Amino acid sequence: MNSTRLFPRPNPALLVLTSLADGPKHGYALMKDIEAFSHVSMGPGTVFGCLARLEERGLVRALEAEDRRHPYELTATGLAVLHEQLDELGRVTATSRARLRLARPARPNGGRASG
Amino acid sequence: MPGAGRHPTVPALGRIAVACYPPWWRARYGDDQLGFLADLHAEGRSVARVLPNLVAGAAWTQLSGTGMPATPSAWRNRARTSVTASALAAMPLMILGLYASHRGGDWSGNGRLSTAARVAADAGNFLFPAFALVLLMLLFGWRILISQALELRPGAARRRYVAAVAAPFIAVASGLGLWSLASHISPGGVTGGSYKLSPTTHRFYDVTLVVSPGDPRLVAFLHAAAIVCGFGGWLVAAVLVGRAASRRGPATAGAIRTGVWLSRTATGATVLLSLAISVYVAALALQPWHLVANHSCDDLPRALWAASSCVPWSAPAGRAVLTGPMEGAAPIWIVLTLACAALAVVGTRIAGRSARKAALLDAA
Numbered sequence: 001m002n003s004t005r006l007f008p009r010p011n012p013a014l015l016v017l018t019s020l021a022d023g024p025k026h027g028y029a030l031m032k033d034i035e036a037f038s039h040v041s042m043g044p045g046t047v048f049g050c051l052a053r054l055e056e057r058g059l060v061r062a063l064e065a066e067d068r069r070h071p072y073e074l075t076a077t078g079l080a081v082l083h084e085q086l087d088e089l090g091r092v093t094a095t096s097r098a099r100l101r102l103a104r105p106a107r108p109n110g111g112r113a114s115g
Numbered sequence: 116m117p118g119a120g121r122h123p124t125v126p127a128l129g130r131i132a133v134a135c136y137p138p139w140w141r142a143r144y145g146d147d148q149l150g151f152l153a154d155l156h157a158e159g160r161s162v163a164r165v166l167p168n169l170v171a172g173a174a175w176t177q178l179s180g181t182g183m184p185a186t187p188s189a190w191r192n193r194a195r196t197s198v199t200a201s202a203l204a205a206m207p208l209m210i211l212g213l214y215a216s217h218r219g220g221d222w223s224g225n226g227r228l229s230t231a232a233r234v235a236a237d238a239g240n241f242l243f244p245a246f247a248l249v250l251l252m253l254l255f256g257w258r259i260l261i262s263q264a265l266e267l268r269p270g271a272a273r274r275r276y277v278a279a280v281a282a283p284f285i286a287v288a289s290g291l292g293l294w295s296l297a298s299h300i301s302p303g304g305v306t307g308g309s310y311k312l313s314p315t316t317h318r319f320y321d322v323t324l325v326v327s328p329g330d331p332r333l334v335a336f337l338h339a340a341a342i343v344c345g346f347g348g349w350l351v352a353a354v355l356v357g358r359a360a361s362r363r364g365p366a367t368a369g370a371i372r373t374g375v376w377l378s379r380t381a382t383g384a385t386v387l388l389s390l391a392i393s394v395y396v397a398a399l400a401l402q403p404w405h406l407v408a409n410h411s412c413d414d415l416p417r418a419l420w421a422a423s424s425c426v427p428w429s430a431p432a433g434r435a436v437l438t439g440p441m442e443g444a445a446p447i448w449i450v451l452t453l454a455c456a457a458l459a460v461v462g463t464r465i466a467g468r469s470a471r472k473a474a475l476l477d478a479a
Binding site: 026027028031043044045046047048049051052053055056065067068069070 | 140143144146147148149150151152154155165167168169170171172173175176181182
């Protein structure tokens with residue numbers, strides 16, 4: 001089953017905020033980093049559209065241009081929003097894992113599940 | 116374009132795609148995007164593969180205004196541009212609608228009506244209330260702008276403002292008057308026969324042409340003048356009202372509330388009108404029509420000037436048979452209508468949102 005249709009891939013804004021969590025990056029470095037840690041390929045339209053929306057809401061800010069490219073960094077608000085989002089995701093993940101552990105013995109395949 | 120000459124390694128298609136973004140975006144992110152494409156190219160990755168993403172991003176930015184500076188003048192400019200774009204799109208749409216209805220939307224041959232004819236009849240019936248709603252919106256819009264004029268001090272600026280706001284209205288009203296006059300003295304009219312009309316069904320039998328003494332050239336001139344006044348008025352309205360609105364002072368809370376209501380209703384009216392015209396034109400285009408007319412006119416071709424392009428047609432004494440497909444049957448007309456309708460709807464929506472944002476920023 002192709003699960004990406006049922007569960008769309010992570011929100012680009014969350015990916016960008018996550019990528020900026022370890023320091024400022026410019027657009028291309030952002031795209032490569034996101035590809036490396038999430039296997040999600042984002043084009044320049046998506047990357048800069050996302051950066052513009054985040055900048056508009058004060059979650060990221062542009063630094064002085066280096067070699068004609070602005071690096072972007074998280075603001076304090078952006079950091080707080082990222083924490084909030086990750087906490088929310090963490091709660092869902094933890095609940096899901098806990099319920100899976102409880103559900104495993106009841107699997108109808110002869111109880112071969114371990115752990 | 117900012118930075119366009121400073122990234123020589125970016126392929127031309129990439130530059131063109133970046134140029135599709137609005138100016139405020141290019142001023143802010145243009146260099147960053149070109150730098151992105153230059154890095155991509157330098158690493159030997161395909162720039163062509165990201166072009167659809169760039170173009171889609173440009174379209175979305177044009178529509179949404181993401182990243183636009185939050186200043187009243189920027190949003191006002193955007194509202195003006197969108198009003199102009201939607202008015203320009205609405206003009207061919209309305210001309211197509213009028214053309215289609217003029218070409219015989221109400222006429223069908225003997226016998227049963229096809230499904231397309233019924234759909235066209237329903238859409239045609241819907242057009243009139245929709246047109247009325249749009250005119251009502253225009254009247255409300257002008258009323259608000261005129262009332263704003265009264266808050267200005269008497270003088271040349273106030274006179275210019277009132278003239279700018281009133282001129283399009285006078286032009287549209289003159290256009291309607293001329294159209295009405297032209298219809299009144301039109302030489303070709305269809306009466307008699309068995310003709311029934313209900314809200315959802317048209318039924319037609321043989322019709323009798325009644326020819327009045329009006330000069331068809333005068334009628335044609337009046338129709339043309341009506342179109343120039345009416346649609347020219349829309350265009351003048353789009354440009355001048357926007358200019359006039361940007362000259363007045365900060366909006367009051369009441370004007371903003373009314374403006375919000377007005378822009379939402381205007382968007383709804385434009386959606387309904389565009390939908391009705393699209394369905395109408397598409398249904399008529401699918402409807403082959405056939406008219407059998409009994410007449411007592413020696414000069415039938417001139418009397419039937421409105422239908423002169425129908426082929427083939429013959430005029431034996433006392434009886435004319437016109438048959439053939441609608442001129443608008445070519446798919447290009449349907450596509451054009453739908454494209455104009457979509458542009459008018461999107462433009463109206465953007466204009467409304469931009470005007471609201473500008474007014475709110477103004478008030479703040």
